[in-house]
Amino acid sequence: xxxxxxxxxxxxxxxxxxxxxxxxxxxxxxxxxxxxxxxxxxxxxxxxxxxxxxxxxxxxxxxxxxxxxxxxxxxxxxxxxxxxxxxxxxxxxxxxxxxxxxxxxxxxxxxxxxxxxxxxxxxxxxxxxxxxxxxxxxxxxxxxxxxxxxxxxxxxxxxxxxxxxxxxxxxxxxxxxxxxxxxxxxxxxxxxxxxxxxxxxxxxxxxxxxxxxxxxxxxxxxxxxxxxxxxxxxxxxxxxxxxxxxxxxxxxxxxxxx
Numbered sequence: 715x716x717x718x719x720x721x722x723x724x725x726x727x728x729x730x731x732x733x734x735x736x737x738x739x740x741x742x743x744x745x746x747x748x749x750x751x752x753x754x755x756x757x758x759x760x761x762x763x764x765x766x767x768x769x770x771x772x773x774x775x776x777x778x779x780x781x782x783x784x785x786x787x788x789x790x791x792x793x794x795x796x797x798x799x800x801x802x803x804x805x806x807x808x809x810x811x812x813x814x815x816x817x818x819x820x821x822x823x824x825x826x827x828x829x830x831x832x833x834x835x836x837x838x839x840x841x842x843x844x845x846x847x848x849x850x851x852x853x854x855x856x857x858x859x860x861x862x863x864x865x866x867x868x869x870x871x872x873x874x875x876x877x878x879x880x881x882x883x884x885x886x887x888x889x890x891x892x893x894x895x896x897x898x899x900x901x902x903x904x905x906x907x908x909x910x911x912x913x914x915x916x917x918x919x920x921x922x923x924x925x926x927x928x929x930x931x932x933x934x935x936x937x938x939x940x941x942x943x944x945x946x947x948x949x950x951x952x953x954x955x956x957x958x959x960x961x962x963x964x965x966x967x968x969x970x971x972x
Contacts, residue, residue, distance in 0.1 A: 914948045
């Protein structure tokens, strides 16, 4: 038996709970020195097998480990992880903020907070039809492999979706490539929806896309200046979310406008 592997696996087993745990508690449970426990946690955190709470300085099982578990519910863990961030964004913007994931070639609504206005943007749980109509859907598609993008284009009614939508596959791919370069998507009255929206991505330590976070509002309340402010704050917050998983640093460069 390789001792380092055995210790790491026992550490992951100890973290297989809904509770956050600190280094000393884990060290005591596993009978491993605190420095060794801390070093293993940092390695596991770098690969998204462990999640770190900077406020409490505690750890819990990360998404990479959850995805390996047959009985795990990754969408629920994503929902738990994202909730405090979207609550903060919803308070800041006073508009609808939503979390989406791309699973099995489909866009899934993970969670959202609806604005407290008579006229608001709302969502439903489950699969979202026509992801290309949403800013978050465009973000999710932008970071998929080309094969995934082409499969989506083949089944979508491009050219029939209405105003401000790509007319064909080539136009869609060009749009998605631009979103990937820029790190965000913005939409305005797509398909005469009356909605303006901004969305940005969240990544894990392996640079894989985890989530698309979007903020949307009726165009009757939307201004160019407000959308730019939403974009800036959304990039900053999703950069923080990405850092929790040791994700790519380009999100930080976007957040400071470099």
